[in-house]
Amino acid sequence: MDIFLASTSRQQFIHRLRSKRVKNGKVILFTGYDYFLQKLDLRNLLEKFQEVVLVPRFIDETYLIQEAISPLFHKYGDIHLVANPEYEERYRIIYEFAARNNKSIKIITVYDFCEKHLRKVYVPDSVHERNPRLGKLKPKGVFQQVSKSFIDVSLASVLLAVTSPLWLLSRIRIAQQSPGPTFYKQKRIGLNYQEFDCVKFRSMRLDAEAFGAQFSSKRDKRVFGYGAFMRATRIDELPQLLNIFRGDVSLVGPRPERRVFVESFEEMIPHYASRHVVKPGITGYAQVMYPYGTGVKDARHKLMYDLYYIRNWSLGLELRIVWKTVVTVLSFGGF
Template sequence: MNTPLYPTCQQYIHRLKSKKSISKQIILFTGYDYFLQKHDLKVLLARYREVILVPRLIDETYLVKEALAPIFESYTDIHLVANPEYDERYRIIYEFAAITNKNIKILTVYDFCEKYLKKVYVPESYTESNPLLSSLRSRNYLQNLSKTFIDFSVSSVLLAVSSPLWLLSRVRIAQESPGPIFYRQSRVGLNQEEFYCIKFRSMRLDAEAAGAQFSSKKDKRVFKYGAFMRATRIDELPQLLSVFRGEISLVGPRPERRIFTESFEEVIPHYSSRHIIKPGITGYAQVMYPYGAGAKDARHKLMYDLYYIKNWTVGLEFKIIWKTVLTVLNYKGY
């Protein structure tokens, strides 16, 4: 794979080449708005010889004569992912492929992301015709029944198995950072209603003396044992009690504070849709996307959260639980 993941210049297409794929196919994304992450590119480069990203702002003459012509000479099978909400360049590419006798398959970015990348595409800005609006809904009765059974049974096992860690955490927190063992913080849950999230305290008592802020991967406000708890997710264990109270689920979108959800709703389309189900201690976004804070990362995580909501199955639920176990064992929590 060559050069940077995200191009800084909007005047040229960006090409990523696979050194391992033996496929003769290439894939082009038109109206590219930086929704692919490293995991996505790894999946694509295992399937295609080249991944070509065509930004929204690019001269059409340059696109056809200078960029596409030499590429098309080397390939006959082309997969085109169109982003019709942003531009019509996919039509130009499709017509150029037709007159040069290339085999071309075309999908919208919505269909492609859900089918191949297992996430729901969320655009950078609101659009009038978004298929997401008509297809997203909460679980039915039988799904909710299955989900509740999984929540209570798995949480009961975790509570019993983790009981020694509760005592250990109580002792170590008191030693390293005298003060409350737990901390309570208001979070936004189902249907935008607030509840109190309870965790083992992993930060100093003055952690938010300067106001609300996102935690970071190597947060200096975290004391030594607190960092260990965050890496292994031991700090999340008290939330099992919230599962039994019906406030959260074992798996679901990560609950955020009101100050952050309101800011995200202003800049990320459909962000509030994640609140049509209960939040979770762990989630699809947590096991699929690396640590991040801010609107850009929130948009990426939302794509996974919405896929989870839209495509929930018992199999997906246990897949997320298993991936969470692997995350804990590999000390990759956050």
């Protein structure tokens, strides 16, 4: 359900999103494009602000003032500006205009805004830009390692016992619909770039990658009937419990990818390598916060959540992700 209306001004692509419900005289302005905002973010912002304005990086100064800034200052009394310091010219122009006209404006960097309000880490759109806050990421220390190990082993043991009938059922149905191996092993990249065999129930035909490595998609034609059911209910992920006992993965963490995709993403997405400072997970913050997707754009959005998880890990966040995973599975939401 949309709660905003979108309009585009001329050909400059200044987007104005207006709330249908909020009438509080508050507006938030972004001096960048919406490349780090997803629909969920905009929906949440429009629960707090009457209008959200997205200004592109490269735009004529006169047009910026006349079409975006001046009308906002006349219309609203509470203006918030999210600025990217890498593009100082954009917010300097706005700040100086506010000072000349005796208008107040609240400024926050895109780095702080993403972490405090969107609960994700800002990842630049270009490999030529970096987030100075990231530096070298590290796990939180001994408490995190001990806590995660306890949660991993405890929940994996319970899940293995509870789901044992599904293992038998899956073996029978796979044999009926697509004769061949019950399990599917695939090399994935884990902690510190170490490669491991990720084990799943096979959900695709045996010739699924006859033409090379491909991303899975939500309606993948290579998937047979029961395989689609396993994916929707996450039954195909159950054998990864064995990876937990082997120490390859945790229950929660960044989703492990294949080397060919990791190498490709690292060339196109800033800070992508940082996700390998912790063990990958069967589920993760990105999986429960971002819809199913493939390609560079989706990988970048998921990385924002993965890096937030690494930077802001807590026992509470870990347990919330586990709970959200349970809800997602029971609602057949998939990841």
